[in-house]
Amino acid sequence: MTARRIAAATHWLGGCMQAMASDGPVHYHVSAYLISGSAHTVLIDTGDPRHWPLIEAQLDEALAGRPLDYLLPTHPELPHAGNLPALLARYPGAEVVGDVRDYHLHYPEYSHRLRPLAPGERLDLGDRQLELAEAYIQDLPNTVWAYDPGDRVLYVSDGFSFVHDVPALPSMGDDEPGHRPGECRLLSTEMPAAPTVDQAAYGTGRALYWTRYVDVTDTFGKIGEFLATRPADLIAPAHGNVIADVPRMMKTALAAHRQVYDAYTSA
Template sequence: MSPDNQGIEPTTARVLADGVHWLGGCLSANAEGQEVHYHVSSYLVLGSEASILVDTGDPAHRDKVLAQLEHALGGRTLDYVFPTHPEIPHAGNLPALLATYPSAVVVGDVRDYALHFPEYKDRLQAKTAGESLDLGDREFRFFPAYIRDLENTLWGYDSGARIMFVSDGFSYIHDVPGPEEDDEPVHLPGQCRLLSTEMPAPPSVEQAAYGTGRALYWTKFVDVGTAFQAIEDTLESYPALMIGPAHGNVIDDVDSMLKTSLAAHRKVYEGQML
């Protein structure tokens, strides 16, 4: 299960657990003369009867995502596509995916997807928080996005591998860029597709706060203590062995990252992170 993490974009998905594959790639930026990357991730969940892709990846990675997906499916078809919300890194490859897999159905909070993709309006299936899909030997459940970018964002949970997919939640960086650099969660080349415990050091509060305060600007004005209590309550009923963010390394030290992320949000809210 060793990832290709030598600074070369992977052409196959990384297997996170039985039936769960980590797809996507990284976009690069320049931080004070040093190249840094940030993840734009998708996740494939393969049940015994059906499959679902969580987020579509960035259009810049379209060919890569399609190749990774074909390899991970191993001859099976894609049944469901779940863009966590209608933003380019999360839904930008939707037309290519639906053209490639003509029986795939788009699921989630799809209230405005017919406006973006009118040609696919008959392949939209609304799902709300609390609803689920039967994938055969596992269930995929939809949850509120306690930390979100857009109003119609949803999170997802795979009961088979016990992974919570959190869209823009829990992203963090590994090197803080200078003030004029892109406001994106980043990491150094060679750290692509590593689990959080495989990184040279765990993320600091400052690293998490940098990404939070810029990618989710509203967190400067909202105390998210209630949201984190809801996250903890949810994880009590639906324990997660891993957390899969769209922008950041997959988290396999969940309890530790919960504490770090909450502290980061509080740091942003208290005005300590501009």
Template sequence: MDTTNAVETMSSDFPREIAPGVFWMGACLPFHLSDRVIHGHNSAYVVRGTDASVIVDTGNPSSWPTISKKLDEILGDEPLTYVFPTHPELPHTGNLPRLVEKYPEVKVIGDMHDYHLFYPQIVGNLHSKAPGDRIDLGGQELLIVEAMIRDLPNTQWAFAKEGGVLFTADGFCYMHRPELDDEDPLHLPGECALTTDELAKPIAVENAAFFTGSALYWARFNNDADRVYDRVLGLIDELGVQMVGPTHGNVITNIRAVEPIIRAGHKQAYRY
């Protein structure tokens, strides 16, 4: 894969309020393949209540200036209350030290195993949470959820109850091919800030397989995708999920149409 001259960019359409009090901040990194260019999202999400706020994942370090600016737009003069990194991998935690520097009293929540080793300078901000724990934001609640698709043992998901948004980290992830003017560096009027029901074309199975086989390496050796995704659909029904917010991929608003594509991509990623 040739990533020469790849530059992470954020659309001027971000942040986008995808549900009341739930904001999507996304950046895309182009990957130059032999026959095409495809993009990989690296999104973060903010859930804001009347009393507190939380950012889900932190964005890649390269997008920090824009992440910081967009947080100011969303929160104004209010400090960020919580950071929920889904798991300790760079695209999900890379801006943790900067967030603590910007908001010294912020609480970093989730499964905190080994975070003290990765980020010893923020140990005082770490607060462990387990599936089933609820974070009251004031008119908004964030529920910590078991991650049913994970690439690290301490991956967790979260559910914004009032907005009906399930944040799935590397689950439900895929690349996408933007339909863009080559001279438009801000992804407008392209696909990067659109939800899946706004895309001109459905997600390509091969783009789901590309990301699944890369981010979820175990998928190459596990061909039991039906069991995995049947469990996920059960959780979606149980919680009443209205949309899925993956870290890597457009926000999924037509879940029942997209899930079979992600499932097929998982099966295609199986190699052994």
């Protein structure tokens, strides 16, 4: 998969992983996103280390000779920060920004390249100011989101995650799932069918264990308030197709969280 430009200054990078659901295999993205401002570039999340050769090639393509200036892992978990050592070695001028409170423990050799940024603070990219935002849906305590007002994209880490089905290719047996061409790099509006509540609930219940015990109705109200002042044309999750139909997917994601919560509180 090559890097896909999804907005004027934004490329979608990364690869896909396979998991087994009760009715067969499904795929889920492990995505990273490159924003190329007029003065500086930033990579949001790093992708999974298993995808490093792919991400390295995608970055070469998307950067087109420019340096990578900033790395913003949304939290220190393998799919989000696992490629930091490789990226910092390849781009010696890059800094790690965000909630970096414990990254010096993971990567002590790079402690001098950590730059704390808190929600509400901005990263100057030249023609745009990338705003760090509170992670309304968290995986770890130092999870952060980000908002790009230039391309109107909200980066939500493990929020709004969903899997997608893997159809069998005509040349393969039913027990050998494969991708249709380009299926793993589609906007939500380009999928053969809109993501379902079940697909969103599958990812939510596994990636965010706490959602089994928390009613997030008020949380989605806060996300709606955030979007009212920072409108987003795209929502970019780490583990799902990029969302281009934001109002509909807000409803789907909330319904998925409720489904997970109801299933475990009623058990």
